[in-house]
């Protein structure tokens with residue numbers, strides 16, 4: 563089996579499950595060469611991904627959780643500052659504590675009504691046309707609106723910011739020269755304006771709260787705020803969109819499962835949503851860097867080695883999920899790793915669940931006979947998995 567988890571081509575039709583299956587079976591801790599890098603360890607089994615994600619004492623999120631080290635340009639822009647995503651405890655804990663409360667299950671639950679309104683608004687905008695691009699017209703609208711609302715920004719700005727995150731998540735091979743740096747610059751420029759605005763007119767939104775909050779007895783510096791802003795916009799955007807679009811595709815591909823779900827949508831949706839998270843795994847991987855020598859299975863990991871956890875593979879591991887290669891919307895238990903695990907476990911998971919439920923409920927109850935009119939084109943990314951475009955047709959459901 564040819565293993566290549568770097569080239570975006572390997573991800574051109576979704577997760578490379580043939581490679582994952584081979585790796586789990588034959589080389590669960592696999593050394594992957596890299597043409598323009600040091601190479602990295604691939605973890606493909608559930609147990610190894612689970613344990614490594616929880617072991618921040620050995621496996622660091624610094625300097626980055628991406629396969630490639632940060633481009634020199636971004637260091638110049640941000641100096642010694644880092645994003646919380648790229649910090650280890652105890653520093654990470656201090657930063658996460660600043661906003662943890664806003665993202666807990668209870669406040670996420672309180673957003674249900676507003677998120678349901680947004681879902682209705684999104685479907686209203688397309689329902690009479692009988693056709694749309696499900697990715698940009700439906701799935702992508704939801705997370706960009708929600709993060710804009712949370713930050714106290716106009717919804718249209720959320721849409722523009724979201725386009726920038728798309729550039730940042732495209733594999734370097736598939737981007738134009740300087741495109742990512744330009745997107746990063748625009749994002750930081752926008753965040754600088756938010757600082758100005760919210761300092762002058764603080765409100766009840768997350769951006770104002772972040773600016774007022776203190777870490778180690780001091781307020782955040784501007785670059786620290788800008789990086790927080792980037793993380794929040796970045797982390798919740800195309801992840802949620804990809805789950806919605808690839809989840810919808812999975813439902814269309816499994817009509818018997820969809821029919822089962824529709825028999826009792828309200829009760830069956832929570833389990834179905836978790837199975838779609840397992841099945842689609844919108845985040846392909848997260849990287850860690852070993853701080854000391856460590857053994858995983860029979861492989862000796864050396865301090866400084868890159869170790870990459872493949873969630874899409876862990877989530878299809880038979881040792882954890884019986885009949886792992888079958889979509890089973892009723893699956894319980896379902897301890898998937900789509901949101902990662904350990905200190906960095908997805909901060910937005912409760913909000914993501916509210917968004918997914920609201921959007922799927924709205925689509926499934928209002929759009930009948932939904933089907934692809936062209937094969938979906940997949941994102942050119944080895945980091946984020948989901949369709950880039952997915953033209954669909956549907957009939958408004960008569961209720």
Ligand code: HEM
Nearest residue numbers: 646647797798801802805845848901902906908909910914
């Ligand atoms: C289906 C949707 C989503 C998926 C699959 C997803 C996945 C993930 C994963 C795998 C991580 C772990 C990173 C690591 O271990 O290094 C993570 C972290 C994070 N996610 Fe999500 N995410 C989703 C939605 C969201 C949303 C909607 C938000 C915000 C509104 C969000 C905010 C964050 C933040 C801030 C972190 C960093 C946490 C930290 O470093 O402590 N995510 N997410």
